[in-house]
Amino acid sequence: MTVSAGHAPTTALRVQARPAGFFVDVASVARRAIRQIPREPEAVIPALIVPIFFYVLNIGALSKIAHQAAGFSFKSFELPVAVVFAVTGVSRASALVTDIQNGYFDRLVITPVRRLPLLLGLMTADLTLVMALAVPVVIVGLALGVRFHAGVLGIVVFVVLSGIWGLVFTGLPYAIALKTGNPGAVNASFILFFPITFLSTTFVPKPYLEGWLGTVANYNPMTYILQGLRSLIVGGSGIPGPQQSWNAAFLGQAVLAIAAFGAISLSLALLALRGRVRRS
Amino acid sequence: MPEPAIATEDIARQFGDFWAVAGVDLEIAAGEIYGFLGPNGAGKSTLVRMLCTLMRPTRGRGLVAGLDVAREPEKVRLRIGVALQDAALDDRQTGRELLDLQGRLYGLRRADRLARVEQVLRLVDIGTAIDRLIKTYSGGMKRRLDLAAALIHDPDILFLDEPTTGLDPESRAAVWEEVRSLNQQHGTTIFLTTQYLEEADELADRVGIISRGRLVAEGTPDELKRTVGTDVIVARVETLTGTTLESLRAVPGVQEVVATGHEVTVHADNGATVMSPVALALHAAGTAVVSLTLRTPTLDDVFLQLTGSHLQVDAAPDGGGSPAEHPGSAGDPGTHDVGGPDAGTAEGAAEEVRA
Numbered sequence: 001m002t003v004s005a006g007h008a009p010t011t012a013l014r015v016q017a018r019p020a021g022f023f024v025d026v027a028s029v030a031r032r033a034i035r036q037i038p039r040e041p042e043a044v045i046p047a048l049i050v051p052i053f054f055y056v057l058n059i060g061a062l063s064k065i066a067h068q069a070a071g072f073s074f075k076s077f078e079l080p081v082a083v084v085f086a087v088t089g090v091s092r093a094s095a096l097v098t099d100i101q102n103g104y105f106d107r108l109v110i111t112p113v114r115r116l117p118l119l120l121g122l123m124t125a126d127l128t129l130v131m132a133l134a135v136p137v138v139i140v141g142l143a144l145g146v147r148f149h150a151g152v153l154g155i156v157v158f159v160v161l162s163g164i165w166g167l168v169f170t171g172l173p174y175a176i177a178l179k180t181g182n183p184g185a186v187n188a189s190f191i192l193f194f195p196i197t198f199l200s201t202t203f204v205p206k207p208y209l210e211g212w213l214g215t216v217a218n219y220n221p222m223t224y225i226l227q228g229l230r231s232l233i234v235g236g237s238g239i240p241g242p243q244q245s246w247n248a249a250f251l252g253q254a255v256l257a258i259a260a261f262g263a264i265s266l267s268l269a270l271l272a273l274r275g276r277v278r279r280s
Numbered sequence: 281m282p283e284p285a286i287a288t289e290d291i292a293r294q295f296g297d298f299w300a301v302a303g304v305d306l307e308i309a310a311g312e313i314y315g316f317l318g319p320n321g322a323g324k325s326t327l328v329r330m331l332c333t334l335m336r337p338t339r340g341r342g343l344v345a346g347l348d349v350a351r352e353p354e355k356v357r358l359r360i361g362v363a364l365q366d367a368a369l370d371d372r373q374t375g376r377e378l379l380d381l382q383g384r385l386y387g388l389r390r391a392d393r394l395a396r397v398e399q400v401l402r403l404v405d406i407g408t409a410i411d412r413l414i415k416t417y418s419g420g421m422k423r424r425l426d427l428a429a430a431l432i433h434d435p436d437i438l439f440l441d442e443p444t445t446g447l448d449p450e451s452r453a454a455v456w457e458e459v460r461s462l463n464q465q466h467g468t469t470i471f472l473t474t475q476y477l478e479e480a481d482e483l484a485d486r487v488g489i490i491s492r493g494r495l496v497a498e499g500t501p502d503e504l505k506r507t508v509g510t511d512v513i514v515a516r517v518e519t520l521t522g523t524t525l526e527s528l529r530a531v532p533g534v535q536e537v538v539a540t541g542h543e544v545t546v547h548a549d550n551g552a553t554v555m556s557p558v559a560l561a562l563h564a565a566g567t568a569v570v571s572l573t574l575r576t577p578t579l580d581d582v583f584l585q586l587t588g589s590h591l592q593v594d595a596a597p598d599g600g601g602s603p604a605e606h607p608g609s610a611g612d613p614g615t616h617d618v619g620g621p622d623a624g625t626a627e628g629a630a631e632e633v634r635a
Contacts, residue, residue, distance in 0.1 A: 015396055017358040017433035020387035028384040036372050039413075103368030107429070110332055111385040112357050 019112045029113070029121020030128075033092050037129055047090050048133055052140055055082035059144070062203070072205070076236040079141040080229035081202050083158070084222070086137050087130035087166030089193045092122040093173035093186045100181040100276075115277045119174060119269060123167055130166035134159045147234040149245035154232045157251075165225055165258050169196075171265025178272035196222050205237065221257035228254020283346045285310040285437050285469035286331065290340035292493075293326050300326040302493035303340060308471060308486075310436070313463050315484030315501075316473040317579060319591050323493040324473035325365055328441045331471070332362045345436060358386075361435035363426045365442045371415035375406055375425050378414065379432055386433035393432075400428040404458055420451030427458060437469045438462065444479060456483055477579040477591060487579065491587045505577040508585050509535045511551025512577045513558055515544045516570040524565040531557045538584055542570070545584060547577075 020028065037044060059075040066074040099105040108118060138155060148154035173189040180186075200222040201209060209217050217223045230236035231250035286308040293301045301323040308314045318324050329335040331342050333353035342349040345359040370378060376397065383393035401410060404424045409417060417425065423443060430438060440459065444452040460483065462468045474480055480487045481501045489497040489504070497504055517524070520539055528537045528546055533554040536547040548554040551574045562569050583591040 015388055015392045015434050017435070018387035019354070019358075020385060024384065024387070028381055032370075032373065032377070032381050035377065039372050099370065102370075103364055103366060104370045106334055106364060107362070107368040108385070110334060110357060110360075110362050111382065112354060112387065113385045 017112065019114070022114055022117060025113050025117035026121045026124060029108075029117050030124035031121075033095070033122050033125030034128055036092075036095065037125070043094075044090075044129070044133075047086060048136060051082045051085035051137055054085065055079070055137070055140065058203075072237075073146075073235040075141065075144050076146050076233045077205070077230065078203075079138070079146050079233060080158075080162075080226050080236065081197075082141070083134050083137050083162045083229070084165065084197060084226065086133045087162050088169050088197060089173070089190055090130050090133065090166060091126050091170035091173045093170065093177040093189070094183060096122060096174065096177045097181060097183045097186050100177070101183070105276075109277055115273060116270075118277075119178075119273050122174070123170060126170050127163055127167045131159055131163040134162045134166075146236075148232055149234055150232060154245075158229055158232050161225075161229060161251075161254060161258070165261075168258055168262030168265055171262065171267075171269040175265070175268035175272040178269065178276045181276075196220065201226055221261045224250075224253040224257035228252075228257075282310060284308055284343075285312070285345060286314070286471060287343045288327075288331075288340065289342075291327070291330060291337050291342050292339040293323075293330055293335065294338040299493050301330070301337075304490070304493075304495050306488065306495070308469065310469050311463070311467045313459070313470045313472065313483055313485050315480035315487040316471065316490060317475070317477065317480045317487055317583070317591070318473075318490035319475055322490045324475075324490060325441055326493075327490075328362075328364075328439050328471070328473055332360060332364075332439055333357055358433075359436050361430035361433065361438045363423075363430040363438075363440050363443055365445065369414050369422055369426060369429075372413060374413055375410040375417070375428075378425065379410075379429055382429045382432045388433065396432050396434070400431045403431070403461065404428040405454070418451075420447050420454065423447060423451065423455055424458070427455065431462070434466075435468070437471070440470065440472045442473055442475065444474070444476065452479070459483055475591065477583075481579055489579070489583055489586060491583070496586045497582060501579060504579060504582045508577045508581045509547035510549045510577075511547075511554075512575055512581050513546040513548060513551055513555060514571075514573045514575070515546070515558070515562060515567075516572075517542055517544060517562070518568040518570060520544065521565070521567070524562065524567045527561040527565045528558060531561050534558070536585065538588070540584065540589060545581060547581070547585070 055078060058078055058081075063074040066072060066077070096105070099108070105118075109115075138159060148158065150157070172192055173186055176182075176189045177186045199213065199216045200220045201217060202222075206214070206217065206223065206227075227237070228247075228250045231247040284307045286306060288304055288306045290303045290305060291301060292299060292303045304323075304327060306314075316324050316327070326335065330337050331344055331349055333349050333356050336350055344356050347356045347359070349356050373381070379397045379400065380393055383396060388396060404427050406421055406424055406428070409421060410425075414422065414425065427440070427443065430440075443459070444455050447455065456479070459470060459472070463470055470483075472479070472483060484501065486499065487501055487504060488495050497507070499507075520542060524544070525537055525539055528534060528544065531546075531554060533548050533550060534546055535549065538545045538547075546554070546558055555572075555574050559569070559572060562572075580591045583589075
């Protein structure tokens, strides 16, 4: 056998592989995921257009009725719904399934990368994206005259709270992606979006919800998340009367609701991750 | 004695009732190129996945760089580079981004990463395409990038699972050259699985033949080919009867007769002298002969002798022009008085009689 002249020796540098460290792992995985987002605008644009479309459509159709019947500002009441629509269900779970199917996930698992960052890196990218999606929706609201009690800080809390909700929701599609490795199942996880977002105070304030819907809404974390978000907006709660600029009880309930949902969804995702990398 | 780079003791893996790998003992020295040869489904990939820490053995154990793959997978991962079957890449990154991510996950600092990317790119020729999205790459380019990704952290031991399956001959030759160059310039131990005989023959210092989860033979390509005799006579016939085989076995100088379908393979030490008696025996047995070929043995003949079936469907359909024989392969044992290293393919090198 002869050595090819075309191949220069590569002995100049000997490097030593080592574990990169937990946060470097998370950052490396997140970097790749974030880089991919603008390369697939087809996945992001609907997530932005759809909520703004429905927001404008709903307030156009229902503002007058809401105002005349109950005397509240529908555009303020519906802005949290629009943001929740924008941030719920946006994840890298489909991309993860592609990685699992084409074997790239195995290539990652063969490296010294810790297992948890394989998921946390993707979630970091998701959080970045959903907050980026919430901002233009809020801007549309502001342009239409919606005002926040606590000014800029209120807007920041609004966006961050929505973003964290979006993040904990991703636990479900990730759990399905890691458990099944099946793109169809991941797409079907979108169905979960409907009961969670609609069996709640999505279109009318809680006192107006009657019968079974009122009962279901009482147990739906979305009710408390919307309540917390609305408490940040002037006239957003849909209930006439004086409102505090910072309602600690409402915000606290929203945080608890997100935490409770997250405890379940993220546990499922972590269990599924463990199963996927268990080397069974 | 230096520690082997890879060693397995009765390593086995079960899926349901099926043993994909049914107990394999291997010992591969540092710096060796070991070719693991077998057809689809023989258990090659399962063994590689166990040695690469992707899958636990059901039984037995595997040591890579002296480390137990089941007990110390994290340490094993630092020492090995892996290119799995079907180039596992991400279409939506550029080649350079993929290599950089790989370097980050192996804990390389920025300066080392940049330098290593340049180095592996010198070894694995991808050209300016390295800054394009991987989805624009050809199959051969993907394989080369996959190889580069496996090398970014300068591993001691490289696993290549069917590195050239599905590649055109030119790309295949390029990958072979890169593999050889790595082994010779860096002393990298290479464990290569393949279903191509010529690949094992061309690259490997030693070859293990796997069939149905078991290692059925092991040795240098020359040693293995010697086990089937110096020459091989292949007769394609219209119908095959027990009488035909009996009369062939009775021919003086014939060592072994193996029949598959419409094909009889006769092993002999001196094929040139046995050729005519074999033809006469076939005629006397009333067997209609489609073609009769004399050539040097290939690893497929070894496989056929050991398992009773050909390694590849497309291998040696008529014993002549077999893709199993790579023209000019160095160290081919067939360079004796009859035929050449590429007997059966080169005109005049083989005596071929077509009825």
